[in-house]
Amino acid sequence: NKITFDYSNAVPFINEKDMINIEASIHKAHEHLHKRDKNASDALGWVDLPEQYDRTEFKRIEKAAEKIRSDSDVLIVIGVGGSYLGSKAAIDSLSHTFRNQLKPEKRNGPEIYFAGHHFSQSYLKDLIDVIQDKEVSINVISKSGTTTEPAIAFRLLRDYLEKKYGREEAAHRIYATTDKEKGALKHMASLHGYETFTVPDDVGGRYSVLTAVGLLPIAAAGLDIKRMMEGAQEAKKQLSEKSISKNDAYQYAACRYLLYKQHKVMEMLVNYEPKLHYVSEWWKQLFAESEGKDGKGLFPVSAGFSTDLHSIGQYIQEGHRHMFETVLHIESNTENITVRETEDNSDGLNYLSGKSLHDINQKAFIGALYAHTDGEVPNLVLSIPKLNEYYFGYLVYFFEKACAMSGSLLGVNPFNQPGVEAYKKNMFALLGKPGYEKEAEILLRRTKK
Ligand code: PA5
Secondary structure, three states: OOOEEEOHHHOOOOOHHHHHHHHHHHHHHHHHHOOOOOOHHHOOHHHHHHHHOOHHHHHHHHHHHHHHHHHOOEEEEEOOHHHOHHHHHHHHHHOOOOHHHOOHHHHOOOEEEEEOOOOOHHHHHHHHHHHOOOOEEEEEEEOOOOOHHHHHHHHHHHHHHHHHHOHHHHHOOEEEEEOOOOOHHHHHHHHHOOEEEEOOOOOOHHHOOOOHHHHHHHHHOOOOHHHHHHHHHHHHHHOOOOOHHHOHHHHHHHHHHHHHHOOOOEEEEEEOOHHHHHHHHHHHHHHHHHHOOOOOOOEEEEEEOOHHHHOOHHHHHHOOOOEEEEEEEEOOOOOOOEOOOOOOOOOOOHHHOOOEHHHHHHHHHHHHHHHHHHOOOOEEEEEEOOOOHHHHHHHHHHHHHHHHHHHHHHOOOOOOOHHHHHHHHHHHHHHOOOOOHHHHHHHHHHHHO
């Protein structure tokens, strides 16, 4: 009932002595993560969340999801960063690969589309084309309630909804997930009477998938959010061990730190299942925003194998030796597609007859694991018994715990993201947002040079 971590393929870069030496720093950070008198500014609400979540709100999430499932062909989830990556990761990894293209009776809930995570004009136009003649609901998600990408998408899509249904009916089809009292989105929700869900004060955006932020879209997709919370609860139990030898998340964090210290400055999260693509996207945000600051941090990248073994595989095997891999290894698969024997064996594949694609994928995994390790790319392996809601919840908590610990080992604050403001300041100045006049002047002089 757990996800296991194995660093035996990272030897000789990591040895038991290193693990013993790092234990004191782990204990210190552990005490901080589990301290009793937490306050909102510590941003540690996610630590106890799997056990201490708001049950009343959880019931409201289930009820809203039921309503969306009964009155909508389409749900549009508007949000960026931590406000969409977690639900996208869950829905993609746990649903049919072509979920939105399935006939309604096979799909299990509405088609789900994401918006407000960029400024692309053609994406929004194409989305509006796709939802024509369909019944639509919107879940707009922004913890701050003021982020520009989702705010613009919401203004445009709300307009579409109000034209289609009229203001009153549209308001019954809009669900807002945001701060309990502040921000423009909260204000709009109160003004127009949208049902609202809360992002707890002490849970940061990228740690929020197990709050209403992730749970409402995930439940609307027909997935079992109770089971997901049970998986996270089990992870919480297993990963509250102080001792590094008993805590896989702390071992993973320690390995990352020790490899970083040996100039392995890039971590590649590898999967062998295309459905996991957005799990990697979620993971990249979690680690990049948490650790990449003060001139420090591993650079998180991702790859889907075996596809990418035919593109970046050459570099991994023989290029600059500055990376390690963390492999998400899914142990079992319920589908069973096997290679059958043919009489003429003209494609030469009879040696595979009777083998399933899953078996072949497993051999690709072992083959790449040994080849890359031999090529001095240390490999860390996370074994996940199977892809389901329970293990998704477990995995989320595993990475959150490991990320918080990694940040502490590195000596950075894993819960802020001051660096993302720099581009916003320039963009606002260039767009003429009130309050950015000085910056606009400086930028204007720069562009004239
Ligand atoms: O982790 C974070 O805090 C950020 O990535 C946010 O999730 C992202 O910027 C979206 O912010 P908001 O939910 O306030 O719109």
